Amino acid sequence: MTMPIKIxxxxxxHWALRVVGVSALAAIAVYFASNAAPxxxxxxxxxxxxxxxxxxxxxxxxxxxxxxxxxxxxxxLAAFTAGYSVNAWHWNPWVSLGVACVLCFALGLLLxxxxxxxxxxxxxxxxxAVAFVWPTVARKFLQQTVKASTLKGMRLRPPTWTGLxxxxxxxALFLFxxxxxxxxxxxxxxxxxxxxxxxxxxxxxxxxxxAAAVMGVNLPFTKTVTFGISAALAGVAGWLAAAxxxxxxxxxxxxxxxxxxxxxxxxxxxxxxxxxxVGAFTYFFADDLLKTNAPKWDxxxxxxxxxxxxxxxxxxxxxxxxxIAPLGLVGFVKAQGRKxxxxxxxxxxxxxKASDPTAHASPAPAGEVE
Amino acid sequence: xxxxxxxxxxxxxLVAGYGAVQVLTGLDITVAEGEVAVMLxxxxxxxxxxxRAISGMIxxxxxxxxxxxxxxxxAPDEIVRMGIAQVPQGRGTFTDxxxxxxxxxxxxxxxxxxxxADLEEWFGVFPRLRERRSQKAGGLSGGEQQMLAxxxxxxxxxxxxxxxxxxxGLAPIITQELFDVLKRLNTExxxxxxxxxxxxxxxxxxxxxxxxxxxxxxxxxGTAQEISNNDAVRTAYLGY
Amino acid sequence: MGHLLQYILNGLARGSIYSLIxxxxxxxxxxxxxxNFAQGExxxxxxxxxxxxxxxxxxxxxxxxxxALGAFVGGGLIEYSLIRPAAKKSPFAVVVIxxxxxxxxxxxxxxxxxxxxxxLPFGTLFPDAPSDFFRLPxxxxxxxxxxxxxxxxxIITVLLFVLFQKTKIGLAMRMVANNADSxxxxxxxxxxxxxxxxxxSAAIGTIGGCxxxxxNANVSLGTMFGVFLLASAAATLGGLDSPIGAVVGxxxxxxxxxxVTNYPNDWWGSTYIGADTAIAVAFVIILVVLLVKPSGLxxxxxxxxx
Numbered sequence: 001m002t003m004p005i006k007i008x009x010x011x012x013x014h015w016a017l018r019v020v021g022v023s024a025l026a027a028i029a030v031y032f033a034s035n036a037a038p039x040x041x042x043x044x045x046x047x048x049x050x051x052x053x054x055x056x057x058x059x060x061x062x063x064x065x066x067x068x069x070x071x072x073x074x075x076x077l078a079a080f081t082a083g084y085s086v087n088a089w090h091w092n093p094w095v096s097l098g099v100a101c102v103l104c105f106a107l108g109l110l111l112x113x114x115x116x117x118x119x120x121x122x123x124x125x126x127x128x129a130v131a132f133v134w135p136t137v138a139r140k141f142l143q144q145t146v147k148a149s150t151l152k153g154m155r156l157r158p159p160t161w162t163g164l165x166x167x168x169x170x171x172a173l174f175l176f177x178x179x180x181x182x183x184x185x186x187x188x189x190x191x192x193x194x195x196x197x198x199x200x201x202x203x204x205x206x207x208x209x210x211a212a213a214v215m216g217v218n219l220p221f222t223k224t225v226t227f228g229i230s231a232a233l234a235g236v237a238g239w240l241a242a243a244x245x246x247x248x249x250x251x252x253x254x255x256x257x258x259x260x261x262x263x264x265x266x267x268x269x270x271x272x273x274x275x276x277x278v279g280a281f282t283y284f285f286a287d288d289l290l291k292t293n294a295p296k297w298d299x300x301x302x303x304x305x306x307x308x309x310x311x312x313x314x315x316x317x318x319x320x321x322x323x324i325a326p327l328g329l330v331g332f333v334k335a336q337g338r339k340x341x342x343x344x345x346x347x348x349x350x351x352x353k354a355s356d357p358t359a360h361a362s363p364a365p366a367g368e369v370e
Numbered sequence: 371x372x373x374x375x376x377x378x379x380x381x382x383x384l385v386a387g388y389g390a391v392q393v394l395t396g397l398d399i400t401v402a403e404g405e406v407a408v409m410l411x412x413x414x415x416x417x418x419x420x421x422r423a424i425s426g427m428i429x430x431x432x433x434x435x436x437x438x439x440x441x442x443x444x445a446p447d448e449i450v451r452m453g454i455a456q457v458p459q460g461r462g463t464f465t466d467x468x469x470x471x472x473x474x475x476x477x478x479x480x481x482x483x484x485x486x487a488d489l490e491e492w493f494g495v496f497p498r499l500r501e502r503r504s505q506k507a508g509g510l511s512g513g514e515q516q517m518l519a520x521x522x523x524x525x526x527x528x529x530x531x532x533x534x535x536x537x538x539g540l541a542p543i544i545t546q547e548l549f550d551v552l553k554r555l556n557t558e559x560x561x562x563x564x565x566x567x568x569x570x571x572x573x574x575x576x577x578x579x580x581x582x583x584x585x586x587x588x589x590x591x592g593t594a595q596e597i598s599n600n601d602a603v604r605t606a607y608l609g610y
Numbered sequence: 611m612g613h614l615l616q617y618i619l620n621g622l623a624r625g626s627i628y629s630l631i632x633x634x635x636x637x638x639x640x641x642x643x644x645x646n647f648a649q650g651e652x653x654x655x656x657x658x659x660x661x662x663x664x665x666x667x668x669x670x671x672x673x674x675x676x677x678a679l680g681a682f683v684g685g686g687l688i689e690y691s692l693i694r695p696a697a698k699k700s701p702f703a704v705v706v707i708x709x710x711x712x713x714x715x716x717x718x719x720x721x722x723x724x725x726x727x728x729x730l731p732f733g734t735l736f737p738d739a740p741s742d743f744f745r746l747p748x749x750x751x752x753x754x755x756x757x758x759x760x761x762x763x764x765i766i767t768v769l770l771f772v773l774f775q776k777t778k779i780g781l782a783m784r785m786v787a788n789n790a791d792s793x794x795x796x797x798x799x800x801x802x803x804x805x806x807x808x809x810x811s812a813a814i815g816t817i818g819g820c821x822x823x824x825x826n827a828n829v830s831l832g833t834m835f836g837v838f839l840l841a842s843a844a845a846t847l848g849g850l851d852s853p854i855g856a857v858v859g860x861x862x863x864x865x866x867x868x869x870v871t872n873y874p875n876d877w878w879g880s881t882y883i884g885a886d887t888a889i890a891v892a893f894v895i896i897l898v899v900l901l902v903k904p905s906g907l908x909x910x911x912x913x914x915x916x
């Protein structure tokens with residue numbers, strides 16, 4: 001056997017590896033659910049929320065090549081929609097999720113229209129502008145409609161069929177599972193989109209718009225709808241934030257939130273399926289660890305707390321990380337892993353010859369490991 | 371090849387490419403002082419890669435010697451200072467700069483005196499450029515841009531001029547005019563020129579020596595006369 | 611009509627600062643095609659530097675010049691040590707680096723300068739007593755401070771244009787911006803030009819940061835954030851690769867901001883609209899302009915070959 005080991009796609013071995021991988025992740029989730037403190041579960045929920053946002057951004061930026069610094073706005077719109085409709089109009093939270101996603105989809109389509117005309121850096125700055133305007137809109141809404149400085153979160157109760165009580169511990173457990181389920185659903189949506197014909201046209205548009213158009217891809221449709229779907233998925237992250245947070249205010253979804261999404265995506269690896277999830281968890285827990293464990297650096301004149309030290313170290317870490325793994329963690333691991341094992345597509349079957357009807361009866365050697 | 375001329379540029383065992391793709395696989399050429407050398411080759415043979423390797427625009431291995439000095443490890447700006455100027459494929463004019471600024475850009479490696487005189491000289495050779503000296507280069511026609519690109523390269527006072535497919539995209543009559551200019555530069559000023567061309571008939575008319583490049587290495591070389599009489603080359607590049 | 615002139619004059623002062631920061635963005639973008647998201651925070655750090663030098667007894671103007679000089683060196687070093695190697699790795703790497711720098715410089719300012727979070731008093735650069743103004747016809751007053759800011763920016767802009775149009779280095783910068791490959795073939799050491807672009811941009815940003823701090827009479831960690839966003843909007847409006855665009859974009863954004871903030875209040879009462887709403891209006895205008903001209907008012911459109 002020579003390195004790297006070749007594994008045939010969809011062979012029993014490939015499936016076995018997949019099953020083992022998914023089971024291991026599920027086992028980790030169950031372990032945390034039964035052992036972790038509510039505060040830890042809360043952190044994982046937050047990381048999942050970040051992961052959902054990063055996955056949604058990946059669909060747009062990684063696979064379709066449209067940069068957005070405005071994704072915090074979609075999350076904010078969804079969170080405010082959910083928080084307000086549940087509190088003021090006593091909507092069912094699940095209905096509010098649907099409505100929030102539809103609203104985000106519509107806003108995404110709307111932003112997708114100018115995006116049709118704008119290239120890379122111009123799009124980056126226009127979406128940055130949208131993210132900049134959102135806190136103003138949120139503040140006006142709080143002042144004039146809510147008439148308070150903050151908006152209450154949804155305070156989502158676990159449904160009775162879960163057997164969970166409406167207390168702090170059980171709510172944390174419920175939100176933990178809910179966020180995981182939503183993350184898996186979001187991931188599945190993006191994965192299936194990517195693997196389908198639509199996904200190939202997204203990538204074609206990213207790599208060469210003109211060539212894609214010549215091949216018959218409907219450019220305006222593809223780009224705007226991708227923007228819409230990505231926005232709707234970012235809305236899921238916003239809704240989840242409204243479910244977890246006690247209060248929301250104008251600064252809950254600022255440009256810094258958008259930057260967090262972007263960093264999570266890049267750290268994990270843009271244009272890979274697992275990248276944004278890995279990146280979100282890495283970013284969130286690196287940030288969390290730094291915040292609790294950063295030195296206070298009293299020898300410097302400025303700091304009154306660990307906060308700025310943690311923030312500085314995170315910035316430096318991000319820069320150092322880019323040099324170690326410029327294509328993100330997943331890209332890095334893939335490149336290293338490729339030396340050990342590669343997944344190869346199944347061999348093409350020979351085309352049946354008219355004179356030889358048995359030709360197409362020779363099956364590919366299943367599960368062959370070379 | 372005329373043996374009494376001293377070698378100006380010697381390329382030995384040149385290996386170069388882009389990333390993992392190797393285009394040149396051990397290429398040898400010699401350009402003598404004061405001659406016009408032409409490199410023939412089909413699309414993808416590695417003509418442009420050779421030019422870019424000589425100018426230091428891509429990573430390369432092997433030895434390139436110019437007037438006795440090795441230049442394999444030198445950066446593009448040093449190579450220009452040593453006296454090699456390239457007119458890149460597709461002309462590479464500075465479209466947002468005026469014609470005059472383009473020429474001054476060509477004299478970037480030079481200092482002080484003589485630049486103004488050279489400006490006037492090239493305006494004399496290319497009167498169309500004088501008429502348009504304060505227009506943006508992007509507004510020139512293809513032929514004018516090619517003339518500008520050549521004049522710009524000459525503004526650095528090179529010993530060796532590299533021309534990458536000068537006839538590309540030009541009308542036959544303009545191409546003819548262009549080669550006349552190159553011929554004159556060679557005979558009147560003694561400028562050595564290395565031209566990469568697909569338009570073999572025209573190029574052979576002004577060439578002293580010829581190299582034929584196929585998939586990364588030289589497969590035939592000799593005087594223009596010898597190459598014109600080579601049956602294989604004639605069928606492949608001259609079409610008769 | 612008197613009001614109109616008054617609002618325009620007020621807007622020009624702020625707008626000229628946006629122009630300056632936008633020029634910094636444009637200088638880098640032209641050379642490398644990169645957006646420097648850390649432009650504002652680098653300027654902030656250098657502005658704190660100017661405050662610190664001033665605090666150690668140097669005259670304010672000298673302090674600002676020294677800080678700009680430091681920023682010039684620092685900007686060049688950042689290009690050399692971070693941006694250039696990152697650009698070779700992946701197209702996203704530079705974006706991530708500038709975002710990392712954004713965060714690092716902001717927090718570093720907080721770490722090195724005591725009281726930076728709440729704000730430090732910054733000296734005034736121009737006479738700003740209540741009586742320091744020219745009286746123009748129609749009851750319009752033009753404050754010395756506003757004139758000073760505008761004149762400073764005009765001087766720097768003119769110097770930049772002289773640099774670009776009349777000097778050999780400027781020619782090299784324009785060559786690299788227009789066609790980097792040909793610039794190399796003409797013998798321009800492109801790496802040095804890019805380093806110079808970052809150095810120049812950082813120095814320009816420092817002046818901009820100090821002008822903002824001078825007007826506010828205060829510098830804090832949040833000082834440059836909004837200014838950077840408006841400057842980037844100005845650069846987008848004018849066209850990211852056009853210095854003229856940056857100037858026109860910045861000035862018009864400042865004027866629009868001033869008009870939109872003030873007029874509705876004149877008509878409907880004093881608190882009808884705030885400065886933040888004005889920014890929203892400015893962005894809508896930019897969006898409309900970009901829909902008609904996707905590369906800004908003065909930006910160049912390049913034909914892409916497939």
